[in-house]
Amino acid sequence: MSAHRVIVTGKVQGVGYRNWAVSRARVFGVTGYVRNCGTAVEAIVSGDDDAVDRMIEAMREGPAMARVDHLEVQAANDAKLKGFTKRLGA
Template identity: 45%
Template sequence: MTARRVVISGRVQGVGYRDWMVREATRLGVHGWVRNRRDDTVEALVAGEEAAVQVLLSACRRGPPAAQVTRIAEDFADPPDTPGFHRLPTG
């Protein structure tokens, strides 16, 4: 299992990004969470098989139709403690 923490910048709040990401992660069998941040970015922890994580991260560079992603910062991370992919409150 591999895990990454990502911060996604651009027009990513108010466009359904978190709900879209929950659907995509669930479809791919990726675990973790996603949340808005007060600085208008979206933060996520994604974990799973390397191939599935890479597919999700690639999709995150496009996002849902109304999003305009300008940057993704990515770091290695520890996997989440709980299974599934969750939408968390703003952090």
């Protein structure tokens, strides 16, 4: 089990990135949340190591309308979150 904080920059707001992330998280079976944070998108992704890695790789691409310029990944405390939700911005 692992948890990571992921900051995604580029054209990631106004393109459905958060809704897309919620749907991908359900496919991969990870928990956490995603929210707008300034001009970036921030996510906490927690779960099985392989599932977390697959989610982070998917986040490098994002939805069709997005353009991911940079992805910053940091270790995070496993908050034992239930589900994967879209939150309001920071």
